[in-house]
Amino acid sequence: MDLTKKARTYQFENREFTTQEIDLIAGQSGLVGISFKNCQISDSDIEKISTLKKLVNVTLENTEITDLSLKYLSKAPNLQYLFITKAMINGEGLSYFKDHKKLNTLWLVDTNLDDEGIQFLKDFKKLGIVRIDKTNVTLSGLMSIASNKKLQIVPNDKITKEHIKLFESEQQKLNKKKLEYNQVDIVECKLILNSFFTEMTNWEKYAEKIDDFTDELTNKCLAVFKTYCIDKERKGFRPMWSSYSSGPNYTYSNQKITDFEQPTKNKVLLYTKDEYLNSQYRFIILKKDNEWKIDECYYLDSGWKKNGL
Template sequence: MATLPKLKLLFLEEDKKITGEGFKHFLQHPKLEHLGLDKTNVNDETLKIIVQIPKLKTISLKGTKVTFEGLMAVASSRKIVFYLEGSFSEEQIKTFEQAQRNAGKKKPAVNQEDFEHNKQLLLNFFDEMTKWEAFAGNRDALEDAYDGYDSQNRELQSRCREIFKKYCTDKKRSGYRPEGISYSLMKGGTYGRHKIIDSEQITKNKMYIYTQDESNLQHRFLFIRKEDQWLIDDAQCNFGGRWDKCGL
């Protein structure tokens, strides 16, 4: 299989003959991104081989022989998303994910006073956006209050802009709120189930706050201090070990 140049996904689950040794033949593979190795005999030593596959983005290791110590030994592989549920405790998984994030940090220690301020700022933004989405999702109330579709959308956008004006940097956000109107109909909206999990000081005037949503997808919010005022600038999501813009 290592000779298949277009191979991107490989699932070898529930095969005890798989130890991981064979992945030494994939160390120059140009495409392989996703590996499923649940219930195989992959172990701590062979995991060290596997994480060297150059394009690898995700790996599932449920029910293998990999120990927590072996997992922590590859925490420097911060661009790979590991699926570990069932094999490790929730606390162990959090510890490992924290170690992955720490491996990518080359910045100064977080200013705790700034972090606490920005944490509350983010939570307040989440709260107001959740209320806005609940309002947006109540189409019957909107129809009663505002005559016509265009009038409804103008009111929604106006309310959204006010929230962004209060919490966010002033810049054009083409394709994202508040320039474009989008909202979640799920309970809690976009941000209602986000949990703050980490922070990172970029410079004296820039900081990331990391969250995790109900699907375990990680997000990070960039804060910028301008004229002694911290504001939310943008958001990214971690897709397959890579941070991509996802907007606010």
């Protein structure tokens, strides 16, 4: 591989590097992604590479880095995805990422991360997906960072799906606004949302059966939306932009309501989880003309992002 030629990504495996080669890599100002697997990469090498301003994606598997590399990587302003596997990291270096504005996904797999080191994740502003397979983090340590509502922990052999449910429940409890609510409204909104889930699943089963985007199929979708949703333009989303998921995992067939809020007397937020995708959603239900209808749906990914219905 010619390191003098301009590149956007590099993938290295089972390789040693000279100081000159690391300097050439660090001089690639347009580099967006880099991967080192089974390479003798050290903290001093990462210090040089972290000066790359456009770096978005970094993979470090079975290298010689320590927590010092986390300090250096935190200075890469556009870093969004950091995948670290098999490294002498205990989590102390995570403190430097506290105010990082872009980091979205973090893997610290097969490391020395423990309940003390994971505490730094509580203060992360942007971080969403976290994977901590083969670490010393316990359920107790995981529960202690539930105050950060944006964290999404990937289950593994040690931190099971049941543990994740407990963690997410604690997240919602700790971050839920202390507001009054009308029990009748909550029951009605839950009924509406569950009915919408059922009708849309039936529609997708029908769409799957005929396997053709006909006017009849579009009209059936429109009818469901007219019954359960606020009438408004939804650019790029259903019902005008026809799309459907195939079974057995239809769009809403694995959705379960997990929590609720009622910020105002005419607005209810229903939180759900897709048990197949392990994703969390928030549905906004509004009361207009004395009738509750679904307004929008958002999914959790380092904050709530519009998902469409």
